[in-house]
Amino acid sequence: MRSVLIIGLFFSISTAGEILFKIDKLSYDKLPEIQKGNVEIWEWNPEFTLGVCDESEVPDGYDIEILDKNPRIEHYFIVKLIEDNVDLSKYKKYADVLWKKGNLLLVRGKGGRPHDLKIRAEIKYVRKRPIKFSLIKTPFPSLRYTNPLIEEMILNIDSATVYNYLLRLQNFVTRNSHHDSIARATEYVFNQFLTSGLDLVYYSYAGEDPWGSFPTNNVVGIKYGETDSALIICAHLDATAGNPYGVEEIAPGADDNGSGSAGVLTAAKAMAPYTFHHEIRFICFIGEEQGLIGSGTYADSCANAGSNIIGVYNMDMIGYNSGGIEDLDACDDNHSPSQFLVDSLIYFGGEYVPGFPIIEGSVMGGSSDHASFQDAGYSAILGIEDGSVQNPYYHSTGDTIGTSVNDFGFMVNTIKAIVATVAELAGVTGVKAQEAKRFEKVYLNLPTIISKPLNLKNITIYSASGKKVGILKKTGIYFIKLKKFPKYKKKIIYLK
């Protein structure tokens, strides 16, 4: 206790004169110019950047607005209101609004758990540490032909599997991060990861929100690769009905985010039987609704450990169709090092889930777990039904299967597209099952571009239009199938 007091005293002396400042609409690539010397950037999003420095050291040449003094004392939250014309007077007891533009707010907490605060919003807790930059621009992977192993992998992703996972999650009735029910939900995920056959499953410390600890932790399942570099498929498991700091008795969270969590469970089940060049991690986070707490703790610990994370695909709300054919929004929120993840999802999604519309979108304010990874210097994007929330049941007790999750086809296609993309980026190398092993040996070793006619007896050749052809005669694209394993198809180019 005494050492804490000493630290507190030292802190308040050494930080005298510090200010919290804001710069509007700063390009991500500009950040290294600002975060140097004693200037720390705590938050970046396309709309605004928050930094901390001594008043005498504010960066030159930028339009800087000072929002607060002594910024290391109270907590800050970025709040994106879901409804228009919200009466902010009910906030006053718990927080001061330092800045507001449209439905986007920066608020400063006043201490005390705001458990009575009923407000439908997306919340991001501002972590008081300099964000890390990624200056690496990963090139878009060279284009390949569809890999039969991946086509096979995503065949196993169907509505029944997704529905069963989702129903089980909804049946916890509440998955509020402060309710003990969330501990049973994480235990369920833990056991499902084990059942699917992942190599390692564990609980990873989720941290705590400013008002206390959670009854459980994040669940991480790992599929080892040949390298230590990892791809991540994640979602938040926790839910809220609009009062995340309280202990909500009913928060079914079917769309937000039973859908994404069911997506992670389904992806783990589909991918576990295969082998990959890079590691794949499947993670269900908690504490998201309290401001991305679980993912923030995890992502920062990865950065501190120097883990090499190639990219993160976060699924949050992938079950609601707002009308017509629902398209998947791939959101990197203008975080330039993450652009290749959007491009990859659009490209490979198009290859493996033909006809499924995937567009580039944005969630202003980075209000889901991918933002935690971006802040830790990693490439990360979000897959979501609508970048700006359309679901009327969002953060309410009505977020249930049937009304709030109304499009299992969309959900299945989303999961397929993300699994296929991650399988491509991680480099699928084989499959554990015996039949496929033989298939792989005979078949995957065939080059995709060939110049000599194939004379294997056990293959059938098809033209690009699907007609059987006896022999390769003309230069062009063909498909070959093994007679014994007709479900596997490989695209080749024949150059005469």
Ligand SMILES: [Zn+2]
């Ligand atoms: Zn969510």
